[in-house]
Amino acid sequence: MTFVQEAKDASLKQPEYYLNRELGWLEFNRRVLSEAFDPRTPLLERLKFTAIFSANLDEFFMVRVAILKEQVEAEVSRLTPDGRTPQQQLDEISATLRPMVVDQHHFFQQTLRPQLEEHGIYLLNYIDLNQEQRLYLQEYFEKRIFPVLTPLAIDPAHPFPHISNLSLNLAVNVKDPHTGNERFARVKVPNTLPRFIEFPTELRYQDDGKKVIWTGVTLEQVVAHNLEFLFPGMTIQEYYPFRITRDADFEISEDEADDLLLAIEQELRKRRFGGSVVRMELHPTMPNFVRRMLMDEMNITDADVYELEGVLNLKDLFALTGLPLPELKEHPWTPMIPPRLRSLGDDPDLATVDSTVEPSDIFTVIREGDVLVHHPYESFRGSVEAFITQAAHDPQVLAIKMTLYRTSGDSPIVKALIAAAENQKQVVALVELKARFDEENNIIWARKLERVGVHVMYGVVGLKTHTKVVLVVRQEGDHIRRYIHIGTGNYNPKTARLYTDLGIMTCRDDLGADLTDLFNFLTGYSRQHSYRKLLIAPVNLRDRMMSMIRRETDHAHSGQGGRIIAKMNSLVDPKMIQCLYEASQAGVEIDLIVRGICCLRPGLEGVSENIRVISIIGRFLEHSRIFYFGNAGAEQIYIGSADWMPRNLDRRVEAVTPIEDPRLIAQLKDLLDIFLNDNRQAWEMNPDGTFTQRRPEEGEPERSSHEILMQRSLEASNAR
Missing domain, CATH: 3.30.1840.10 (Polyphosphate kinase middle domain)
Incomplete structure (x- = not known):
């Protein structure tokens, strides 16, 4: 240097x-x-x-x-x-x-x-x-x-x-x-x-x-x-x-804890009385x-x-x-079945314990192309829950592996995992016992899963497992195919109606192989240091994100321009902020959509005048994470579970996946445009850390991102 x-x-x-x-x-x-x-x-x-x-x-x-x-x-x-x-x-x-x-x-x-x-x-x-x-x-x-x-x-x-x-x-x-x-x-x-x-x-x-x-x-x-x-x-x-x-x-x-579950139960008893x-x-x-x-x-x-x-x-x-x-109240909203999944019917409980009954085949839909789902505009029950439920009963499925950070008290997801174990499938559930204020609920589910033969793991020592992933291993003819879901939110049907989250269901070989390596890291002694496509914290996520920001900086220096749009819950990490400042100084145009904490100061002359920050607050809690890099025309876009905070980058297991299907890239870019043009729920951040609420200009229509996305989902449903 x-x-x-x-x-x-x-x-x-x-x-x-x-x-x-x-x-x-x-x-x-x-x-x-x-x-x-x-x-x-x-x-x-x-x-x-x-x-x-x-x-x-x-x-x-x-x-x-x-x-x-x-x-x-x-x-x-x-x-x-x-x-x-x-x-x-x-x-x-x-x-x-x-x-x-x-x-x-x-x-x-x-x-x-x-x-x-x-x-x-x-x-x-x-x-x-x-x-x-x-x-x-x-x-x-x-x-x-x-x-x-x-x-x-x-x-x-x-x-x-x-x-x-x-x-x-x-x-x-x-x-x-x-x-x-x-x-x-x-x-x-x-x-x-x-x-x-x-x-x-x-x-x-x-x-x-x-x-x-x-x-x-x-x-x-x-x-x-x-x-x-x-x-x-x-x-x-x-x-x-x-x-x-x-x-x-x-x-x-x-x-020092011989039994992590027992140690957390003891700490929970202390919490009831409080410090x-x-x-x-x-x-x-x-x-x-x-x-x-x-x-x-x-x-x-x-x-x-x-x-x-x-x-x-x-x-x-x-x-x-x-x-x-x-x-x-706000007008009621019922999530729509995603267009690609309508052929499965409106009820995800499509399979039965009777293996002679052929379930509607979500796996065929996934093989035809990646499926992007956006909750709560699109139904969690009719997509993610259907995927896991069908996998639990499909006689060709050999194994199901998933992470559980937070789930509901009457979780259909956990019930599906129990059914899968009863159907003699290998089931691995990584239950994060240290999910703050959900520890007790997770302990209850962990014990229920263990009683039916599910392999319950509690993650890696020193790290919280925050990633949202499912891996389904299926026998198809004479070969094995892996189907996966990678999301930005928890496998919780209740919060899926209140939080905005994205997820992708795919059977791409490289992503399936990466998830296999990730689960080996989480459940065994693997020390995987490289992944084909996935960005995994604390292994390579920080370095790859900073590398892509610096690549935009280099493009700007070489006269090719630079473009970054990042949506997340919080931006706290000083190294990431410094990297964004350097990109702004080089002329990279940066838009940040940060719902919660933002420690970066936008609009500082000579430092961050090319950075704009908005926050969207409304009927749904913005929880999805999207990262877009212009890359001189060869654009790249990612979704995943990680914010740009030290805890997400260094002290948690997180997974961020590239989106490679051109149709889905276009959907996500359109989604980012809707957020950036919101003039009803968006707040613009000032250099001093305060926020100013956007209002429509005189004669300008009101653009609420939540209302627009509900209307689009409804129109797509009515178009069938």
């Missing part, structure tokens, strides 16, 4: 060229909240985005904030690429987030609740209830709530109780009328009961002849106004709701002496306390989004 190149590399590593990962995530969640604020969003969908914002924050505190606090305690001094210490990040998270959550709660109280009432949905305060409603709630409390509650006293004889993660609680001040002594107790609001208690039809709120759809109150209000049942003979002075969040991350030393407290949410009305007592007992500071008006834990608003008011 020359001195000039070293100086150039050093200059592009300056902190001012990078944005902070944690603050970038907060900006993503701000865009989520903006969907709730946007009057163009249907009312119950606005409620949904309000709940998503809160759910996202819970995980952010349990993992990201918890890690930063641990780093501060350990006196970690290493700076992030943007030049911040762990404490500086915590300080800026607090400064950025507090106004956001205040705005969220104010918006819910002052805007959403009145709008809900206009449509007959009343979340009432206890003080506004009539006598009949109060009597109903008292009876409800005595029969259904009281038996579940356990008041815990706080005094010298009763130490401060452990307060579980994400629990909603009441700090209760009671007075003994005989001695005059005041005491404190903690009452946990049970999360095993509905958060919102609905009144029967005859007790619904009456509003001048308006049709009332739903009337109810929060569970904590019912508990609070019946505390005398918990403390008979005492005078209830006051009660104060509060909610805590604990560190829920954990690390497993796989080298150290990282956040406490409370009402501003809580007196200082009560707040200080709670803070001291939970070893937190003012920086960990968030004052919020109104209802705590707005994540529970999910419960109200299912009310039967279709006019207040």
Whole structure:
């Protein structure tokens, strides 16, 4: 490397060229909240985005904030690429987030609740209830709530109780009328009961002849106004709701764990109780002496306390989004059967255990040409699920191998694997036990699979297996053919209706051979270092991606131009960012479609003026990854499971596949154009890390990528 190149590399590593990962995530969640604020969003969908914002924050505190606090305690001094210490990040998270959550709660109280009432949905305060409603709630409390509650006293004889993660609680001040002594107790609001208690039809709120759809109150209000049942003979002075969040991350030393599954089960038991407290949410009305007592007992500071008006834990608003008011929701969407697969019928359960019944042949369709599927516009059930289900029952299939990162609780995929094992096929399932917050579900499925003879593996020591791949080995005449699916999303039929993901089904020999090598790496002692077509992390994915970016740089230097379009969930990796900066400096035109965190600064003069970044937020969660390189006319395009983050490139097993069928390349290029021209759901990133929402120009039609793709899928289905 020359001195000039070293100086150039050093200059592009300056902190001012990078944005902070944690603050970038907060900006993503701000865009989520903006969907709730946007009057163009249907009312119950606005409620949904309000709940998503809160759910996202819970995980952010349990993992990201918890890690930063641990780093501060350990006196970690290493700076992030943007030049911040762990404490500086915590300080800026607090400064950025507090106004956001205040705005969220104010918006819910002052805007959403009145709008809900206009449509007959009343979340009432206890003080506004009539006598009949109060009597109903008292009876409800005595029969259904009281038996579940356990008041815990706080005094010298009763130490401060452990307060579980994400629990909603009441700090209760009671007075003994005989001695005059005041005491404190903690009452946990049970999360095993509905958060919102609905009144029967005859007790619904009456509003001048308006049709009332739903009337109810929060569970904590019912508990609070019946505390005398918990403390008979005492005078209830006051009660104060509060909610805590604990560190829920954990690390497993796989080298020292004799049984990885057992080790994770033990850690999950610890998570239920939680680690150290990282956040406490409370009402501003809580007196200082009560707040200080709670803070001291939970070893937190003012920086960990968030004052919020109104209802705590707005994540529970999910419960109200299912009310039967279709006019207040997005129009319903039913995924279409992909055109190439219509001959298979609309039901993927096409095969039976009876081997004399010939299943509709998805394998013939795949042999006729690669099949690209795009969920949720196209049916997961009628494509990927059909592929695995038919393979499980096809007498010519010898083996099925697949990775399972996250799947649903009633997974048809797992049921198909069980059926395959019962049909005497060799079945290998690589179950990722370390899929955060899905560990327990994956353990349950792993045990079920093992009981029927499936070979269950837990991946490679030190790496999470994040790749989404299926390999089906089939006897056809006197030779073996391998059929594969490589996707960008999990094998989860529930999220396949909510997340946008791509997948390819093919029987190309080189890809089949590569997947065979990959499974040997995952299940055995293979140390495969080269692949024919696939880009595999942590083996060759980083180097090949950087090589293709640099190839575009070389093309630009030689006057042939350069073009990169990359769609992903997050862009964090400093080396990849530096490589993109160098390409921009050479004149390569770069468009990035990044849903979540982006640590690259677009539009910096002399550095990134040729880079544009957009984020698309809407009814579906953008989850597909697409990578396009112009290559001086010999264009290349890839899809796969990996974002450009250090964890995806270096610490996970990922698979990214080239798309080589010209028809599918054209489809993906068209798809990228739709995203880049979105003026309804797209946000443009500014150099300072903030985002500006695109709006149609005067006289310009609205172009929502989700609406366009639903309409196209519907038209393709109607054209048969």
